[in-house]
Amino acid sequence: MHKIKSPTANQQLCAVTLLGNLVADPDIRYRANPVSAITEITLATSAKWLDKKTNTFKEWTSYHNVRVEGDLVEQTLLNAKKGEIILVHGYLSHIKSGGDTKNTALSIVHASFIQKFNKGYTQTINQILCSAQLSSVPKLITTQNNKNLAQVTIIINQQDYSVDKQCWLSHQVAIELQVWGKQAQYLVDNAKVNDSVMVEGKLSYLATADKKQFIEAKTVHLLS
Known part of the structure; x- marks a missing residue:
């Protein structure tokens, strides 16, 4: 019997929910x-x-790459067809594009739950809730319509248990965060590198x- 080690204490939340075709x-x-x-x-x-x-x-239509492994594939996707409605819950991860080390890592949603529905019209869902750390200084941009936009890079440390390897695996994702309006100005005025944030978007x-x-981002909470 294998002893399952607990994830490390510095793990962060990264929950993605998608409902689309x-x-x-x-x-x-x-x-x-x-x-x-x-x-x-x-x-x-x-x-x-x-x-x-x-x-x-x-x-505006967004296209999301989703990686599905193991039993989730055979339980849900063996007979799946183009146009069917798919519900996915998972987290952001990185994969290598292509087969050599020169290619960059791409952000992808790693599915931990997936469900299939028949073709038909439905309102789609595109949500992410995550905790992260700022890895750059927020930059404020004023658009042509005189709206404030803040851009900053965040680091998400997500951990997931691998049944195949019988251990916890770490996934560190660096991704740009865009914040609009008063929240943008607040972030630029108050945030600094390594501060923690909670993001809904x-x-x-x-x-x-x-x-x-x-x-x-829809909402950003500055935690430190």
Whole structure:
């Protein structure tokens, strides 16, 4: 019988919940020692807002890469098809893109729970709740519409128990945090490197070639 060691005391919270449509049929692979199913799927979530200049609603679709392993794959995704609705709960992790060490690590959602629903219309969900530490000085930007935007890099230390390896694994993720309005100004005026924060928001990405992921904050609590 293996003794399960407890996670370290400095672990942080990282909880991601997504409800969206499956972009393509899952490509399921199997690895050995022990034999275990693994796949990476893409979910689409959407958000609507009112463009006050044109008085029309606009929509932005976000695409989220999700890694699913082990029994979760066989219980839920063996017969999953493009367009079906998928509910995912998990945490942010990093994977290597490609097979060599020159490639950069990409942010991905590592699923700890997954459920499938039939095709149909539903309001999507895109939520992240995390605790983290600031690893850079917040930078304040004034947009063309005279709105304040603060940008800062945060570090999330997440731990998850691996059934295969019978131990706790650490996942350190560095990701950009964007904060708007009065909260942006408050963060710039009061926060410093290594301060702790609690963040509630959603996952998004820049409209650039590398699709760099970031957290768009709804609420930020400065804890130290």
